[in-house]
Amino acid sequence: MADPRTVLVAELFKRAVDCPAEQRSGFLDEACEEDVELRREVESLLKFNEDGDQFLEEPAIDIAVESLLQTSLKPGHHIGNYKVVSHIGSGGMGEVYLAHDKKLNRQVALKLVRFGIGGEETARHFRREAQILASLNHLNIAQLYGAEIIPDGFSFLIMEYVEGVRIDK
Numbered sequence: 279m280a281d282p283r284t285v286l287v288a289e290l291f292k293r294a295v296d297c298p299a300e301q302r303s304g305f306l307d308e309a310c311e312e313d314v315e316l317r318r319e320v321e322s323l324l325k326f327n328e329d330g331d332q333f334l335e336e337p338a339i340d341i342a343v344e345s346l347l348q349t350s351l352k353p354g355h356h357i358g359n360y361k362v363v364s365h366i367g368s369g370g371m372g373e374v375y376l377a378h379d380k381k382l383n384r385q386v387a388l389k390l391v392r393f394g395i396g397g398e399e400t401a402r403h404f405r406r407e408a409q410i411l412a413s414l415n416h417l418n419i420a421q422l423y424g425a426e427i428i429p430d431g432f433s434f435l436i437m438e439y440v441e442g443v444r445i446d447k
Contacts, residue, residue, distance in 0.1 A: 287319045293305070293309070351390065360436070374389050386439050391435065422436070
C-alpha cells in the first residue's frame with residue numbers, strides 16, 4: 279500500500295486538475311491549509327501536468343496517480359465489523375462498496391477514503407468531514423452511521439445503503 283502522504287498528494291492533484299483553473303488556488307488554500315510543503319508538491323504535479331508533452335493519449339501522470347490510488351477490496355474481504363459484498367462505484371475521494379454489517383445485520387455502504395491518515399492534521403480533517411456529514415439530516419441524503427480509521431492508514435465512512443438508480447444516470 280502506498281505511503282499515506284503520497285496518496286494524499288495524488289488525491290489532491292486529481293481533485294485540483296478537475297477544478298476550473300481560476301478556482302484551483304482557492305481549492306489548494308482550503309485543502310492544504312497551512313501545510314506549505316503539501317501545497318508545493320501538488321503545485322509541482324499541476325505544473326508538470328500543464329507543461330508536459332501531449333503525445334500520450336492518456337497522460338502518464340494520470341496512469342501513475344490511478345495506479346497509486348488503487349485500493350480494491352474483493353467480495354468477502356472483512357474490514358472491521360463489515361464484510362464486503364460488492365464494489366458499487368468510485369468517487370472523487372474513494373471507492374464505495376456494498377457491505378454487510380455483521381454486528382447489526384444490515385447492508386451498508388462503505389466509502390474507503392483514498393487519503394491516508396498520515397498525521398494529526400489529516401485525522402482532524404477526516405473527523406471534521408465526518409461530523410459535517412453526521413449533521414446532515416434529509417430524506418434525500420444517505421445517513422452517516424459512523425467513521426473509522428483502520429490500522430493500514432486508510433479511513434472509511436459507514437453510510438446508509440440506498441438501493442436504486444445512481445443519481446448521475
